[in-house]
Amino acid sequence: MTRDLISSARKIVIKIGSNTLAKSDGSVNMAFMEGLAEQCTALMKAGKQFVLVSSGAQVAGLATLDRWARKKDIHYRQALCAIGQVELMDNWRNAFAKSGTHIGQLLLTGEDFKDDQRTLNIRNTLFTLVDEGVVPIINENDSVSYEEIKIGDNDNLSALTAILWSADLLILLSDIDGVYDKNPKEHPDAQLIEVVPDLHILKSTISIGSANSFGTGGMQTKLEAADKATAYGIPMLLTNGGRPRFLEALADGSQNGTVFLAKD
Ligand code: GLU
Numbered sequence: 594m595t596r597d598l599i600s601s602a603r604k605i606v607i608k609i610g611s612n613t614l615a616k617s618d619g620s621v622n623m624a625f626m627e628g629l630a631e632q633c634t635a636l637m638k639a640g641k642q643f644v645l646v647s648s649g650a651q652v653a654g655l656a657t658l659d660r661w662a663r664k665k666d667i668h669y670r671q672a673l674c675a676i677g678q679v680e681l682m683d684n685w686r687n688a689f690a691k692s693g694t695h696i697g698q699l700l701l702t703g704e705d706f707k708d709d710q711r712t713l714n715i716r717n718t719l720f721t722l723v724d725e726g727v728v729p730i731i732n733e734n735d736s737v738s739y740e741e742i743k744i745g746d747n748d749n750l751s752a753l754t755a756i757l758w759s760a761d762l763l764i765l766l767s768d769i770d771g772v773y774d775k776n777p778k779e780h781p782d783a784q785l786i787e788v789v790p791d792l793h794i795l796k797s798t799i800s801i802g803s804a805n806s807f808g809t810g811g812m813q814t815k816l817e818a819a820d821k822a823t824a825y826g827i828p829m830l831l832t833n834g835g836r837p838r839f840l841e842a843l844a845d846g847s848q849n850g851t852v853f854l855a856k857d
Pocket of ligand 1: 651
């Protein structure tokens with residue numbers, strides 16, 4: 594299933610969550626970033642196109658500063674993201690430079706997706722970067738965003754991005770293998786659900802837990818992303834980003850995940 598999905602998709606959006614990017618001590622996982630950059634570059638040579646949606650501004654800010662971990666005040670959190678976003682992109686730039694690929698940064702808020710002129714500009718920028726072999730890396734503009742205008746989590750941001758760019762596939766990388774019929778941490782016999790033809794049926798059969806340690810989302814926002822993308826005819830794959838060479842493993846069928854089928 595995943596093999597067919599990857600081979601038939603040309604335009605792929607990959608969302609990388611903070612839990613995938615950060616090691617357990619909170620530092621940024623450079624080996625992961627370099628591995629992903631290498632695999633994207635190889636697949637780009639084979640004709641695929643990528644847009645990345647990367648979280649991690651806040652985690653990178655904390656790792657850089659080693660202060661403010663307990664500050665909940667919005668100004669401190671936005672300041673932390675301002676610091677961390679630079680570090681995050683510096684890491685991505687170094688990771689992709691090893692493979693000889695350039696990157697570009699887009700920082701967006703919820704408002705950008707509601708304004709026709711802005712969405713057109715974002716679309717044109719994405720198309721231009723990708724056509725020129727540059728990998729766009731998107732995050733929410735956390736330092737200017739506030740409650741009323743923010744998207745709030747990168748699962749939904751990646752779905753909006755996939756729709757805006759008319760992607761063929763959205764891949765959400767997580768620290769879990771996909772959706773299980775019950776919580777695998779509590780139930781060793783939990784089964785991975787490999788294909789979800791109908792999100793509403795799925796929602797009524799599984800229990801949705803809370804957000805994980807570094808990320809904003811959790812299963813709830815992943816299902817919202819699936820809802821948005823599949824309604825626009827874009828399938829979504831939720832899979833584990835923690836395994837080495839996961840993109841190649843998905844392409845050769847040795848790694849699976851949960852595929853949310855596009856609605857016709
Ligand atoms: N934009 C946030 C950050 O870069 C992450 C949001 C999310 O994890 O969904 O820290």
